[in-house]
Amino acid sequence: xxxxxxxxxxxxxxxxxxSTLRCNFSDSVNNLQWFHQNPWGQLINLFYIPSGxxxxxxxxxxxxxxxxxxxxxxxxxxxxxxxxYFCAVWGGGADGLTFGKGTHLIIQP
Amino acid sequence: DGGITQSPxxxxxxEGQNVTLSCEQNLNHDAMYxxxxxxxxxxRLIYYSQIVNDFQKGDIAEGYSVSREKKExxxxxxxxxxxxxxxxxxCGSGANVLTFGxxxxxxxx
Numbered sequence: 138x139x140x141x142x143x144x145x146x147x148x149x150x151x152x153x154x155x156s157t158l159r160c161n162f163s164d165s166v167n168n169l170q171w172f173h174q175n176p177w178g179q180l181i182n183l184f185y186i187p188s189g190x191x192x193x194x195x196x197x198x199x200x201x202x203x204x205x206x207x208x209x210x211x212x213x214x215x216x217x218x219x220x221x222y223f224c225a226v227w228g229g230g231a232d233g234l235t236f237g238k239g240t241h242l243i244i245q246p
Numbered sequence: 247d248g249g250i251t252q253s254p255x256x257x258x259x260x261e262g263q264n265v266t267l268s269c270e271q272n273l274n275h276d277a278m279y280x281x282x283x284x285x286x287x288x289x290r291l292i293y294y295s296q297i298v299n300d301f302q303k304g305d306i307a308e309g310y311s312v313s314r315e316k317k318e319x320x321x322x323x324x325x326x327x328x329x330x331x332x333x334x335x336x337c338g339s340g341a342n343v344l345t346f347g348x349x350x351x352x353x354x355x
Contacts, residue, residue, distance in 0.1 A: 138305075141288075167342075168342055168343075170343065170344065172346075177348070178283075178334055178336075178348065178349045178351070179346070179348050179349065180336065180338075180346040182343060182344075182345065185342065185343045223288060223289070225289075225344075227342075232291060232294055232302065232304060233277075233279045233291055233294050233304070233338075233344070234279075234289075234291075234338075234344055235291075236281075236288035236289040236290075237288050238286070238287055238288045239288055
């Protein structure tokens with residue numbers, strides 16, 4: 138099956154800093170999503186981005202499908218951005234998303 | 247509001263007991279999924295269902311069972327055969343973009 142690797146595994150930043158999270162995947166994908174998991178465990182969709190670039194406020198994402206990676210950018214970080222960010226990909230079969238192990242982001246005031 | 251409801255949020259079980267986790271969605275989605283999350287890990291697929299009365303095993307189905315008698319409902323039973331059931335369980339639904347419930351945290355005493 139498809140392998141998904143996220144980096145870095147942990148990231149500690151001061152409020153106001155910018156960050157870049159990376160997701161590498163091992164095969165062609167039809168679907169790529171970025172999620173934020175809050176401290177209570179809820180997974181929130183951030184982006185559906187199988188290719189190209191999207192922006193939503195302080196967050197943006199870019200997927201280069203031909204090179205099998207995606208990047209999530211967070212600008213002007215706030216403490217509420219803390220949590221775990223997951224990249225998940227779908228290879229086209231019926232068996233749903235394959236998740237990476239996540240990047241644990243801590244934003245300090 | 248449309249969404250996915252999981253219950254209970256917290257569940258404690260004695261060894262040897264079966265427990266059933268509920269997942270109900272009002273998003274009119276055909277496809278539903280159960281994932282398991284262990285501390286510091288990504289999500290792993292347990293079972294999925296593309297349509298009513300049909301479901302397939304995911305990567306870690308041993309010790310679990312499901313049913314899909316209604317489009318809205320996809321309950322997961324954690325049986326006594328599951329050797330390490332303590333985990334966080336997430337139910338999702340959707341075709342291209344997956345939406346998740348708030349999760350159920352199961353602890354075996």
